[in-house]
Amino acid sequence: xxxxxxxxxxxxxxxxxxxxxEHCLDLDGKAAPSARGSGGSNxxxxxxxxxxxFGGVTxxxxxxxxxxxxxxxxxxxxxxxxxxxxxxxxxxxxxxxxGRVQIGGNSYAQVPTDKLARxxxxxxxxxxxxxxxxxxxxxxxxxxxxxxxxxxLGQIARVGVARGEEVDAHDRTQRILAFLHLENVADRLAxxxxxxxxxxxxxxxALVAEPxxxxxxxxxxxxxxxxxxxxxxxxxxxxxxxxTTVVLIEHDIGVVMELSDRIAVLDYGRKIADGTPxxxxxxxxxxxxxxxxxxxxxxxxxx
Amino acid sequence: xxxIASDLPVSSTHPRWLIRAALLAIAYLxxxxxxxxxxxxxxxxxxxxxxxxxxGLNLLTGYAGQVSLGSAAFMAVGAFAAYNxxxxxxxxxxxxxxxxxxxxxxxxxIVFGLPSLRLKGFYLAVSTLAAQFFVQWxxxxxxxxxxxxxxxxxxxxxxxxxxxxxxSAAGRYLFALTIVTVLTFLTLRLVASQTGRNFIAVRDNETxxxxxxxxxxxxxxxxxxxxSFIIGIAGVLWAxxxxxxxxxAGFNLDRSFQVxxxxxxxxxxxxxxxxxxxxxxxxxxxxxxxxGAFFLGDIFDSGVLxxxxxxxxxxxxxxxxxxxxxxxxxxxxxxxxxxGSVFGRS
Numbered sequence: 001x002x003x004x005x006x007x008x009x010x011x012x013x014x015x016x017x018x019x020x021x022e023h024c025l026d027l028d029g030k031a032a033p034s035a036r037g038s039g040g041s042n043x044x045x046x047x048x049x050x051x052x053x054f055g056g057v058t059x060x061x062x063x064x065x066x067x068x069x070x071x072x073x074x075x076x077x078x079x080x081x082x083x084x085x086x087x088x089x090x091x092x093x094x095x096x097x098x099g100r101v102q103i104g105g106n107s108y109a110q111v112p113t114d115k116l117a118r119x120x121x122x123x124x125x126x127x128x129x130x131x132x133x134x135x136x137x138x139x140x141x142x143x144x145x146x147x148x149x150x151x152x153l154g155q156i157a158r159v160g161v162a163r164g165e166e167v168d169a170h171d172r173t174q175r176i177l178a179f180l181h182l183e184n185v186a187d188r189l190a191x192x193x194x195x196x197x198x199x200x201x202x203x204x205x206a207l208v209a210e211p212x213x214x215x216x217x218x219x220x221x222x223x224x225x226x227x228x229x230x231x232x233x234x235x236x237x238x239x240x241x242x243x244t245t246v247v248l249i250e251h252d253i254g255v256v257m258e259l260s261d262r263i264a265v266l267d268y269g270r271k272i273a274d275g276t277p278x279x280x281x282x283x284x285x286x287x288x289x290x291x292x293x294x295x296x297x298x299x300x301x302x303x
Numbered sequence: 304x305x306x307i308a309s310d311l312p313v314s315s316t317h318p319r320w321l322i323r324a325a326l327l328a329i330a331y332l333x334x335x336x337x338x339x340x341x342x343x344x345x346x347x348x349x350x351x352x353x354x355x356x357x358x359g360l361n362l363l364t365g366y367a368g369q370v371s372l373g374s375a376a377f378m379a380v381g382a383f384a385a386y387n388x389x390x391x392x393x394x395x396x397x398x399x400x401x402x403x404x405x406x407x408x409x410x411x412x413i414v415f416g417l418p419s420l421r422l423k424g425f426y427l428a429v430s431t432l433a434a435q436f437f438v439q440w441x442x443x444x445x446x447x448x449x450x451x452x453x454x455x456x457x458x459x460x461x462x463x464x465x466x467x468x469x470x471s472a473a474g475r476y477l478f479a480l481t482i483v484t485v486l487t488f489l490t491l492r493l494v495a496s497q498t499g500r501n502f503i504a505v506r507d508n509e510t511x512x513x514x515x516x517x518x519x520x521x522x523x524x525x526x527x528x529x530x531s532f533i534i535g536i537a538g539v540l541w542a543x544x545x546x547x548x549x550x551x552a553g554f555n556l557d558r559s560f561q562v563x564x565x566x567x568x569x570x571x572x573x574x575x576x577x578x579x580x581x582x583x584x585x586x587x588x589x590x591x592x593x594x595g596a597f598f599l600g601d602i603f604d605s606g607v608l609x610x611x612x613x614x615x616x617x618x619x620x621x622x623x624x625x626x627x628x629x630x631x632x633x634x635x636x637x638x639x640x641x642x643g644s645v646f647g648r649s
Binding site: 123143 | 314489492496497498500501503504506507508509511512513514515516517518519525529572
């Protein structure tokens with residue numbers, strides 16, 4: 001129901017006539033006017049012609065996507081449109097059949113997952129991927145794993161580099177826990193927390209790595225309206241406080257429209273629109289594919 | 304595998320180190336003076352050796368999530384390596400032989416841990432069976448390992464450190480206790496470190512672990528190495544301090560299962576659990592034979608004892624897996640908390 005309401009609101013307030021939007025789309029997002037008015041030079045993350053299929057099923061078809069430094073970039077689309085596949089390609093979980101991923105000047109056919117954190121990319125998962133047997137604190141401390149240089153012998157002895165790393169990781173963790181209001185549950189086992197809080201712990205674990213780019217795969221799925229607002233607040237605060245670039249997949253169109261600087265719309269593995277929330281909201285193809293016609297996905301969205 | 308809790312706090316009123324210090328004080332200052340030779344030989348020595356093996360396997364299976372059925376093989380490697388280092392290297396102190404035995408077991412552990420880079424769960428468990436059969440075969444086949452002894456059964460060298468002998472039952476107990484205490488202390492520090500967190504991260508979600516920068520392959524092999532090191536030294540204690548003989552048959556598949564049962568019953572991913580589980584596994588057959596003889600008299604011969612042991616133990620494992628997957632240590636934690644709240648109110 002939400003999607004429908006927002007979509008109709010959006011139709012009423014469209015600032016651009018349809019032909020202008022067509023034009024913007026043809027420029028593939030790169031040259032399209034940005035909400036923050038920055039040029040195309042500071043691209044932090046770029047996908048070029050990404051195609052991916054599983055067996056005979058095409059998940060992504062020649063998708064381009066450019067993400068600018070410091071923006072909140074949303075990817076929306078109906079179920080099965082390829083949104084999560086896109087995040088999985090960026091984080092190296094999937095290897096695309098064609099196309100390349102550019103991260104900070106390096107170009108990859110498959111992003112090396114084990115070096116992802118060092119490349120400045122952190123992510124959360126659509127289905128929770130916390131370490132259930134660790135406390136909230138330890139889950140977040142674990143997010144510093146990529147910085148660890150000490151060996152297990154040094155860690156047992158708690159001397160030198162190992163000691164410094166441990167203290168540093170705990171300091172940073174405490175700051176992130178405070179930032180996301182998780183101090184009260186720091187000692188709880190992560191698996192025992194309610195769903196909404198577990199999502200927030202995942203965000204904390206990603207943030208403690210101090211990434212340049214944060215990939216959020218449906219951070220608000222399954223949350224109540226209050227929890228969604230909280231989470232949106234945290235995402236916004238993350239950008240304000242740490243200058244983090246955010247790539248976000250979300251089903252709740254209302255949240256996305258409010259939160260994002262630019263939105264890419266996927267449908268059947270193709271990118272059908274890319275632009276500011278206003279542009280996307282007014283795009284006829286988007287309305288046809290997603291906003292106007294709501295298939296029965298508002299309840300089971302993304303599950 | 305079910306989600307596994309880490310150690311639960313014993314009680315909020317007593318700091319944990321105080322309880323540990325008290326236990327150690329009893330173990331070092333009281334038991335050696337009041338213990339009978341039966342207590343040392345039949346209960347405490349096998350308990351210590353199996354506890355240490357449980358601690359080692361728990362690192363691998365409980366913490367790092369890699370199921371292994373090869374524990375007895377690594378114990379055998381440790382025992383035979385220590386025997387051979389002691390025999391063939393002139394003037395090597397016993398402690399050095401034991402440490403080198405640990406390294407030998409770690410090396411074999413890494414080799415048999417390689418399949419874990421591709422295999423998971425049940426398939427990995429089956430592949431670790433290869434270690435079990437291969438090591439036992441090699442030790443029986445090549446006489447060199449047992450110094451070409453005709454029977455294949457060899458006497459363990461006397462336990463001595465810096466000229467001080469530990470040959471009495473109490474002496475061997477103190478020797479084993481010291482090694483177990485030191486290794487357990489180091490293991491407790493390990494599981495609280497980044498490496499310990501990496502183990503659990505790999506166990507709970509390998510993809511997420513890789514994405515946050517945990518070196519997954521290295522972590523798995525490290526778990527195999529450290530675990531095998533500890534289990535290898537447990538094997539030395541089993542052969543040198545408890546049995547005082549070294550023979551391949553003592554390290555068969557039954558022993559591997561015994562160590563696995565110890566950590567399942569005691570509690571996965573809990574160092575204390577290994578001690579609880581080992582205590583149950585050691586004391587239970589003795590208690591059963593006493594009880595059986597008391598109630599049933601002559602009918603309860605060794606054949607019946609053996610059978611009833613297997614039946615009750617099998618039943619216990621099923622019960623634990625169904626009712627208390629976190630093991631004795633979780634039961635213990637709950638009872639202590641309940642008692643604490645009862646006393647707290649009164």
